[in-house]
Amino acid sequence: MGLLFGTRPFEFVDFFSLFQDGKLDFTKLNYIEVVNKHMSAGFKHFEINGDLVHVLPGIITPEVIKVLAEIKEQNDISFSVHLPLWAIEPAAFASQIRKASADIFIDCINLTKPLDPVCWVIHPTGALTVEFINLNLPDFAKRVMLSQFSSYAAEVIKTIITETEISSRKIAVENIEFPFEIMYPIIEQLDLSICFDTGHQLAGFSGKDSIMEFVNKYYNRIIELHLHDGAYPRIDHKPLGTQNLPTRDLLLKLKENEFSGPLVYELNFDEILQSMDFVRKNIPEVLKENSG
Numbered sequence: 001m002g003l004l005f006g007t008r009p010f011e012f013v014d015f016f017s018l019f020q021d022g023k024l025d026f027t028k029l030n031y032i033e034v035v036n037k038h039m040s041a042g043f044k045h046f047e048i049n050g051d052l053v054h055v056l057p058g059i060i061t062p063e064v065i066k067v068l069a070e071i072k073e074q075n076d077i078s079f080s081v082h083l084p085l086w087a088i089e090p091a092a093f094a095s096q097i098r099k100a101s102a103d104i105f106i107d108c109i110n111l112t113k114p115l116d117p118v119c120w121v122i123h124p125t126g127a128l129t130v131e132f133i134n135l136n137l138p139d140f141a142k143r144v145m146l147s148q149f150s151s152y153a154a155e156v157i158k159t160i161i162t163e164t165e166i167s168s169r170k171i172a173v174e175n176i177e178f179p180f181e182i183m184y185p186i187i188e189q190l191d192l193s194i195c196f197d198t199g200h201q202l203a204g205f206s207g208k209d210s211i212m213e214f215v216n217k218y219y220n221r222i223i224e225l226h227l228h229d230g231a232y233p234r235i236d237h238k239p240l241g242t243q244n245l246p247t248r249d250l251l252l253k254l255k256e257n258e259f260s261g262p263l264v265y266e267l268n269f270d271e272i273l274q275s276m277d278f279v280r281k282n283i284p285e286v287l288k289e290n291s292g
Helices: 012-018 031-038 064-073 095-115 125-134 141-163 180-188 198-203 213-222 247-256 269-282
Strands: 004-007 045-049 078-082 120-123 170-174 193-197 224-226 229-231 234-237 264-267
Touching: 004 078, 004 125, 004 269, 031 064, 031 264, 045 224, 045 264, 064 078, 064 095, 064 224, 078 095, 078 193, 078 264, 095 120, 095 141, 141 170, 141 180, 170 224, 180 213, 193 198, 193 213, 198 224, 198 229, 198 234, 213 224, 247 269
Parallel strands: 004 045, 004 264, 045 078, 078 120, 120 170, 170 193, 193 224, 224 264
Antiparallel strands: 229 234
């Protein structure tokens, strides 16, 4: 099979398209129509942004999930879900904040269970840890704090798995602005999966491994990719072929390994189409079924 490319219907930037004369025009707000638009462009996998439940109440409801489940059955498509991350802090010092974060994650998982997602993607830490990473602390002190943050995150993830009764491998930890080498022991301990974000790695957020080094090191746990181009320092979420992603090497490696998980573009719709055009022109073999 060819690689499975996917999209995130209704990215945050799409929110601004709802404004008309300075006011929100909710008549344009139909998540199912957006999914159908992306399906019409040829995509077969879609990642739901869990933050939409809170940012735009009513856009993703149990009724919408039911319709999406029907569309899934009728069209042989698949879903994954990005758990909420805005204003969430699973690694907070305060246990009340960690509990609230866990509750929000659990609600999102329970809401989307009828879709039987490939995985639920999680940011195990949030803005608090980024602040500490950027503090002028001695290295040993910083590592102690980061280790504590990862322990807090592990506590929240354990709660999620216990309360929702989903397989631990359905939780995909994303490489974010946090040293991945410190988070990985938690991933092993809890038997979790990985969502590999190519742009985050290129931007230098997660460590010094190259794209191919990361894939080779952690391949057996990678269940999904967030696919976008980027560069060091701190450049990400760019269309393929515009920055430093070794796109050809990466996609051919995944094809060779018969990777069956989704490669989800974290771009706006025009950039997604631009990126797919880049793949078709430069690496068409990854879109074809394996021969023999």
